[in-house]
Amino acid sequence: MSYQMPPRFSRIYHIQVKAYKLTIMLSGVEPGTLISELKSDTLSAIKSDVAQGSLDIMNMDPPEIDVETEEDFELCRAVKERGKTTGKYEVLPSSKAVRDHGLAGWETLYLQFRDRSTGELKPITYTRPQLFDEEENAPAIRPVETPSTVNKGKRKADDIDEGISVDEEMDPI
Numbered sequence: 582m583s584y585q586m587p588p589r590f591s592r593i594y595h596i597q598v599k600a601y602k603l604t605i606m607l608s609g610v611e612p613g614t615l616i617s618e619l620k621s622d623t624l625s626a627i628k629s630d631v632a633q634g635s636l637d638i639m640n641m642d643p644p645e646i647d648v649e650t651e652e653d654f655e656l657c658r659a660v661k662e663r664g665k666t667t668g669k670y671e672v673l674p675s676s677k678a679v680r681d682h683g684l685a686g687w688e689t690l691y692l693q694f695r696d697r698s699t700g701e702l703k704p705i706t707y708t709r710p711q712l713f714d715e716e717e718n719a720p721a722i723r724p725v726e727t728p729s730t731v732n733k734g735k736r737k738a739d740d741i742d743e744g745i746s747v748d749e750e751m752d753p754i
Protein backbone atom coordinates (compact mmCIF):
# COMPACT_ATOMS: atom_id res chain seq x y z
CA MET A 582 0.00 0.00 0.00
CA SER A 583 1.55 3.27 -1.04
CA TYR A 584 0.77 6.48 0.72
CA GLN A 585 0.16 9.44 -1.53
CA MET A 586 0.85 12.93 -0.24
CA PRO A 587 -2.05 15.36 -0.40
CA PRO A 588 -1.65 18.15 -2.95
CA ARG A 589 0.04 21.30 -1.70
CA PHE A 590 -2.10 24.37 -1.65
CA SER A 591 -0.64 27.78 -2.26
CA ARG A 592 -1.62 30.61 -0.01
CA ILE A 593 -4.34 32.90 -1.32
CA TYR A 594 -4.56 36.53 -0.21
CA HIS A 595 -7.67 38.67 0.25
CA ILE A 596 -6.59 42.29 0.20
CA GLN A 597 -8.71 45.29 1.15
CA VAL A 598 -7.69 48.60 -0.38
CA LYS A 599 -9.13 51.59 1.48
CA ALA A 600 -9.41 55.33 0.92
CA TYR A 601 -11.88 57.79 2.42
CA LYS A 602 -14.92 55.57 3.14
CA LEU A 603 -14.35 53.38 0.11
CA THR A 604 -13.13 49.78 0.36
CA ILE A 605 -12.05 47.77 -2.66
CA MET A 606 -11.80 44.02 -2.10
CA LEU A 607 -9.19 42.13 -4.12
CA SER A 608 -9.68 38.45 -3.42
CA GLY A 609 -7.98 35.35 -4.72
CA VAL A 610 -4.61 37.08 -5.01
CA GLU A 611 -1.76 34.63 -5.60
CA PRO A 612 1.51 35.05 -3.64
CA GLY A 613 3.48 35.76 -6.83
CA THR A 614 1.21 38.64 -7.85
CA LEU A 615 3.16 41.88 -8.29
CA ILE A 616 2.05 45.03 -6.48
CA SER A 617 1.83 46.66 -9.92
CA GLU A 618 -0.90 44.12 -10.80
CA LEU A 619 -2.76 45.04 -7.59
CA LYS A 620 -2.49 48.70 -8.62
CA SER A 621 -3.93 47.83 -12.02
CA ASP A 622 -6.87 45.98 -10.42
CA THR A 623 -7.41 48.88 -8.01
CA LEU A 624 -7.41 51.41 -10.85
CA SER A 625 -9.92 49.27 -12.73
CA ALA A 626 -12.19 49.19 -9.66
CA ILE A 627 -11.95 52.96 -9.11
CA LYS A 628 -12.76 53.71 -12.75
CA SER A 629 -15.60 51.17 -13.03
CA ASP A 630 -19.24 52.26 -13.26
CA VAL A 631 -19.94 50.56 -9.94
CA ALA A 632 -17.55 52.87 -8.08
CA GLN A 633 -19.11 56.07 -9.46
CA GLY A 634 -20.88 57.85 -6.61
CA SER A 635 -20.07 55.10 -4.14
CA LEU A 636 -18.39 57.46 -1.70
CA ASP A 637 -21.60 59.35 -0.88
CA ILE A 638 -23.37 56.34 0.64
CA MET A 639 -22.97 57.75 4.14
CA ASN A 640 -24.03 61.27 3.02
CA MET A 641 -20.44 62.30 2.70
CA ASP A 642 -19.36 64.77 0.07
CA PRO A 643 -17.29 62.63 -2.23
CA PRO A 644 -13.73 63.87 -2.44
CA GLU A 645 -12.21 64.54 -5.80
CA ILE A 646 -10.34 61.43 -6.86
CA ASP A 647 -8.15 62.54 -9.71
CA VAL A 648 -6.87 59.17 -10.89
CA GLU A 649 -6.19 58.42 -14.53
CA THR A 650 -3.20 56.05 -14.40
CA GLU A 651 -1.42 53.80 -11.93
CA GLU A 652 1.18 56.53 -11.40
CA ASP A 653 -1.49 58.74 -9.76
CA PHE A 654 -1.51 56.69 -6.54
CA GLU A 655 0.51 54.29 -4.42
CA LEU A 656 -0.52 51.29 -2.35
CA CYS A 657 0.62 51.63 1.25
CA ARG A 658 0.64 49.45 4.34
CA ALA A 659 0.15 50.74 7.88
CA VAL A 660 3.30 50.44 9.99
CA LYS A 661 2.62 48.43 13.14
CA GLU A 662 4.50 48.15 16.40
CA ARG A 663 3.51 45.37 18.77
CA GLY A 664 0.40 44.70 16.70
CA LYS A 665 -0.92 48.29 16.81
CA THR A 666 -0.83 50.82 14.01
CA THR A 667 1.48 53.80 14.53
CA GLY A 668 -0.24 56.22 12.15
CA LYS A 669 2.63 55.92 9.68
CA TYR A 670 2.47 54.22 6.30
CA GLU A 671 5.04 52.63 4.03
CA VAL A 672 4.73 52.64 0.25
CA LEU A 673 4.90 49.17 -1.30
CA PRO A 674 7.24 49.09 -4.31
CA SER A 675 5.40 48.03 -7.47
CA SER A 676 8.19 45.74 -8.65
CA LYS A 677 7.92 43.31 -5.71
CA ALA A 678 5.48 40.43 -5.30
CA VAL A 679 2.88 40.17 -2.55
CA ARG A 680 4.82 37.41 -0.75
CA ASP A 681 7.98 39.58 -0.70
CA HIS A 682 6.24 42.18 1.47
CA GLY A 683 5.21 39.69 4.15
CA LEU A 684 1.53 40.58 3.85
CA ALA A 685 -1.02 38.71 5.96
CA GLY A 686 -3.76 36.61 4.37
CA TRP A 687 -6.35 39.35 5.03
CA GLU A 688 -4.24 42.47 4.69
CA THR A 689 -5.52 46.05 4.54
CA LEU A 690 -3.72 48.44 2.22
CA TYR A 691 -4.39 52.15 1.80
CA LEU A 692 -4.47 54.37 -1.27
CA GLN A 693 -2.13 57.32 -1.18
CA PHE A 694 -2.97 59.67 -3.99
CA ARG A 695 -0.40 61.72 -5.84
CA ASP A 696 -0.82 65.43 -6.54
CA ARG A 697 -0.75 65.58 -10.34
CA SER A 698 0.70 69.07 -10.50
CA THR A 699 3.62 68.52 -8.12
CA GLY A 700 3.97 64.73 -8.20
CA GLU A 701 4.11 64.60 -4.39
CA LEU A 702 2.11 62.10 -2.39
CA LYS A 703 -0.87 63.49 -0.48
CA PRO A 704 -1.58 62.35 3.08
CA ILE A 705 -3.61 59.15 3.43
CA THR A 706 -7.23 59.84 4.28
CA TYR A 707 -9.40 57.00 5.53
CA THR A 708 -12.49 57.36 7.67
CA ARG A 709 -13.81 54.26 9.37
CA PRO A 710 -17.54 54.06 8.62
CA GLN A 711 -19.88 54.38 11.58
CA LEU A 712 -21.65 51.23 12.68
CA PHE A 713 -24.82 53.10 13.56
CA ASP A 714 -26.59 56.03 11.96
CA GLU A 715 -26.35 59.29 13.84
CA GLU A 716 -30.10 59.13 14.54
CA GLU A 717 -29.88 55.63 15.97
CA ASN A 718 -28.56 55.17 19.44
CA ALA A 719 -25.80 52.67 19.91
CA PRO A 720 -26.89 49.69 21.99
CA ALA A 721 -26.39 50.25 25.67
CA ILE A 722 -23.28 48.63 27.04
CA ARG A 723 -23.72 47.00 30.40
CA PRO A 724 -21.14 48.18 32.89
CA VAL A 725 -18.76 45.50 33.99
CA GLU A 726 -19.20 44.67 37.61
CA THR A 727 -15.93 44.69 39.44
CA PRO A 728 -15.60 42.46 42.47
CA SER A 729 -15.46 44.39 45.67
CA THR A 730 -12.17 44.49 47.46
CA VAL A 731 -13.88 43.61 50.74
CA ASN A 732 -15.12 40.15 49.60
CA LYS A 733 -11.91 38.55 48.43
CA GLY A 734 -11.67 34.80 48.14
CA LYS A 735 -14.01 32.07 46.92
CA ARG A 736 -17.40 32.80 45.42
CA LYS A 737 -20.41 32.27 47.58
CA ALA A 738 -23.17 29.84 46.61
CA ASP A 739 -25.41 32.84 45.80
CA ASP A 740 -23.08 33.85 43.00
CA ILE A 741 -23.60 30.53 41.16
CA ASP A 742 -26.68 30.23 38.91
CA GLU A 743 -29.65 30.40 41.21
CA GLY A 744 -32.26 27.67 41.07
CA ILE A 745 -29.87 24.87 40.13
CA SER A 746 -28.41 22.75 42.82
CA VAL A 747 -25.27 20.71 42.39
CA ASP A 748 -27.28 17.45 42.41
CA GLU A 749 -29.56 18.61 39.58
CA GLU A 750 -26.79 19.68 37.21
CA MET A 751 -25.95 16.18 35.97
CA ASP A 752 -28.22 13.19 35.67
CA PRO A 753 -26.56 9.86 36.42
CA ILE A 754 -26.32 7.59 33.40
